[in-house]
Structure formats: structure tokens, C-alpha cells
Amino acid sequence: MLCERAMDNKLGIKTRGIREYVGRNHGFNRYEATSYRALKALLSHYRFAKNSRLVDFGCGKGRVLFYLHHRLGIPVVGVEGDHETYLDALRNKASYQAKHPHPQEDIILEYCFAEVYKIKPDENVFFFFNPFDLVTFREVVLNIIESYGLYPRRMDIILYYPYPDYEKFLWHNTDFKPRQKISWGASDKYEKFLIFRLE
């Protein structure tokens, strides 16, 4: 779509397209970016706090990170488990930096599996666009809850195009409470954000 290309150009990044993985286990989903249309809707309806620090689990080529950093100036972290995709994210970080200079520490990219990522005490917004199966999602959410136990703070989980399994798990197995649903009149019923909060 024109908007996708234009916004990538504005940010100085390349995030379009789909990358299917061959030989990966079944629970490791392909790369595809959250649409800019969806991200604009998120910004219109969800209030990020001044101290928001977002982690995108399965950040792919980093679109969510660069877009939110550009629009809000919040620090962001991307965790990516596929090496080729991680290298694409690193290249995007360099080209975004060239076009929109900012302190290096504002955007951190980690090459590791989401389920082993060590959550930092100041990270408080966790973004998921269906990166993996429920088994891995459960492990990551338990890590988030463990971090809350050590450093209690308001935490939000943002699900884009949510798998019903993710939603059910948060409803029935955690203290995260449904907080907000953001949709924008798309005919596809999954085309929405669901936000869950723990506080």
C-alpha cells in the first residue's frame, strides 16, 4: 500500500513484506509488520505515559519501535529471535538514526528468544503481534508477572490482531484486566488492539 511505502520512506526504514520461515518450529510465526493504519489508530486511542518504555516481543524489522519512537519519543526495545530479521532491524536502526538522530540508548535491539529475555524494572508496555504460539506467550507473560512481583508498577500488554488463545489466557490465568479495545471499522474482526492492564 502507498501509505506503507510512504511511511517507511519518511522513517528511513524498510519493513514491508512477509518473511516465511522454513525449518522453524511450528510455534515460531512468520514476519509481517503491524500496518501503519493500525499504529495510527493505536496512537489516537491509547494513552502512552511519559514514563512508558515499550518492549515489542518479536519485533521483526522494527516498524513498531521506529514509528512509536518517532511519534512519541519514548524509549523502545525490540526482541527478535530470527537472525536475518534481526539484522534487517539493525540496518533499519542505522538508517533511522541517520535520518532522525537520537540517543543510541533510546532504541535497543536484542537478538534472543522472547521467552528468555530478562525484563527490566522500567519496562512497562509489552507489545505482541502474534509472534508465537500460546506455549511461548505463556512463558513470556509469566516473566512479565515475575518482574511485576519484583518491581510492582503499572503494566500494559497490547495485543494486535489478537489470537483468541492469547486473550483467553490473560483473562483466565492472570490478574491482567481488560482495559481497552481499539478498532477502526475494518471488516476483519481480528483487526483490532486489545489492551490488558496489571496494577
Ligand SMILES: C[S@@+](CC[C@H](N)C(=O)[O-])C[C@H]1O[C@@H](n2cnc3c(N)ncnc32)[C@H](O)[C@@H]1O
Ligand atoms: C508477526 S511478526 C511481528 C513484527 C512486529 N512486532 C510488528 O508488529 O511489526 C512476528 C515476529 O516474531 C518473531 N518471533 C517469532 N517467535 C519468536 C520468539 N520466540 N522470540 C523472538 N522473536 C520471535 C518472528 O521472527 C517475527 O519477526
